[in-house]
Amino acid sequence: MGASDQPDVLVIGAGMVGAAAACLFARAGLSVCVLQAKEPEPFDSSEPVGLRVSALSPGSVRILEAAGAWDAIAAERTGPYRRMRVEDRARDPAIEFTAAEFGLERLGTIVENDLVQWALWQNLKQLAAVERVCPADVESLDLFGPRPAVTLADGRSIRPDLLVGADGAGSMVRRTLGIGLRHTDxxxxxxxxxxxxxxxxxxxxxxxxxxxxxxxxxxxxxxxxxxxxxxxxxxxxxxxxxxxxxxxxxxxxxxxxxxxxxxxxxxxxxxxxxxxxSLQLADRYTAGRCVLIGDAAHVVHPLAGQGVNLGFLDAAALVETAVAARRAGGDPGHEGRLTSFGRQRLSESEVMARGIHGLHTLFGPEAFGPVRRWGLWGVAGSWALRDGFIRRAAGIHAGAPALARGISLQDLVIG
CATH class of the missing domain: 3.30.9.10 (D-Amino Acid Oxidase, subunit A, domain 2)
Structure with a gap:
């Protein structure tokens, strides 16, 4: 599309989560502008495997399918896993999971972050509803008026219905909004x-x-x-x-x-x-017509492999919120709907983040050894606990966005 100063959605940051959100918005029929500081490097599978990888959950894979990027990712190198084993330091007890026992094709897929971002960026290039501004040099943010305004260094002012801050752990959007941060190093x-x-x-x-x-x-x-x-x-x-x-x-x-x-x-x-x-949790995810997703909203310990998966769930839930607002005759930046989205995602992220933090604490000092081993035996012997753990880790639990649970984007748009 041609340059628009009033897109439906402005996404600041086209990392994995921001780019996925932009693809989903565009495929749902909204006009999107994406600001990205630097274009991703082309992915080359002949090069050594990158050091930054993610364990993508089945729910995240479904979201990437809806975004139109998964086929390009799967055509390169991925590491699916159908078994998971978690051991205490003494090796006994241990918890084992297999995909088959939970009716899943796989428990997760290891993918290089650079591959995911590259595939999403290539997909953005093919979507007529997306304008990419890259490199983007943001001069100023005015986020407290009736409509957010972003001024670029070349003087252009962009005023979207909805502004999405997907600009990472040091988020400029979060700081400008004055949203507090709880941080544990x-x-x-x-x-x-x-x-x-x-x-x-x-x-x-x-x-x-x-x-x-x-x-x-x-x-x-x-x-x-x-x-x-x-x-x-x-x-x-x-x-x-x-x-x-x-x-x-x-x-x-x-x-x-x-x-x-x-x-x-x-x-x-x-x-x-x-x-x-570190553990980093924003106090809230929304303010007016502005929303935080991904690392701008939450950073968690990697021991459960849930960081980027939480971000993809944010993106899917936000797009579903915007689509529902549009279907009801409203606009994607409807404050009431965004507030509801923010509360729901904050609650979901807090549950996961605090659970991971608790695991980090439990599996730390040897003083917790007897409690830790008792807990592992309990989980290993309980189908309900194992099933609940896997479904939440897989991103397909009852509170997960519809896209993660297999509902198509088209069905959401049609309603």
Whole structure:
């Protein structure tokens, strides 16, 4: 479409969550303008696997299907997993889940973040209802009038019905709105790398809770594993400084215990990086015609792999809210409907975030060892608890958006 100063929706930030929201809005028949600071790099599957990956839930995959991006993602390299095993540091008790026992094709899919963002960005290019402004240089935000206004450095002013802040953990939109933030610094970093083991990963998402933080092996398409090892910050720095052989030896010591773990000995390790971990929750997600989604609204500990999945659920729920408002003869920035959306998503995100925070606390100090082991035995032996856990982690529980539960975008638009 041609440039419009009054689109139905303005999305600030085209990371995975913002780009998914923009695709969904456009496919639902709304005009969309997207502001993005830098165009994503083309994805090249001949390059080594990226260090930043996500465990996409079945609900997130359905949302990406509705956004029109999943086929392009699935055509590249993905690591589906149908089994999950969670171990205490003593290896016993452990909880195991399989997709078949819950009637699912898979429990999740490991995908590189760069691939997801690239596929969504390519999809945005094909949608006539989307205008992309990239690189976008925002001069000022006026978010408190009857209609939000964003002024760009070239003097253009964009006044949408609905403004979506998908601009990350340091969100400029959130700061401009004056929305408070609750922040907990865990004093930990997530060390990530790609490793190859004596036995290729057979599609198992494996996690062991260790002193200082959990270690996860996540399956990649070629039998390698992407690891996420949560360590105290100083310890993460030490591990980053080791050569590959020394690092592999330490990793094998905690993962394989003399090569007796699920994957055998560590054969090789790739480049490493580490990222600081925190819990960050916005006090509210809406103000007037403005909405926060994704990391702008919430950042959680990665131990349950729910960060980007929460963001995709935000995007789906917001689009469903806007579509319902339009179907009722209103506009997508209807404050009453947005307020209801914000309360519902805040409640859902708080449940997940606090649950993850509780797990982080429970699996930390050894003083909680007896309680932790009792809890694991209880979950392992209870179908109801296991089913509830999986359905929420899969994004298909009763409170999940309709798109995540398999309702088509077309059906939502038609009503």
């Amino acid at each position: 865990y004093g930990q970093r997530a060390l990530v790398s790609v490793v190859r083991t004596a036995r290729p990963n057979p599609g198992l998402a494996w996690q062991r809770f260790l002193p200082g933080g959990p270690l996860a092996f996540l399956p990649l398409s070629d039998g390698a594993s992407s690891i996420v090892w949560t360590r105290p910050s100083a310890e993460a720095d030490r591990l980053l400084s080791l050569d590959d052989e020394a690092f592999g030896s330490e990793l094998e010591g905690v993962a394989g215990e003399n090569a007796e773990g699920p994957f055998g000995s560590i054969e090789s390790t790739g480049p490493r990086a580490a990222f600081p971990l």
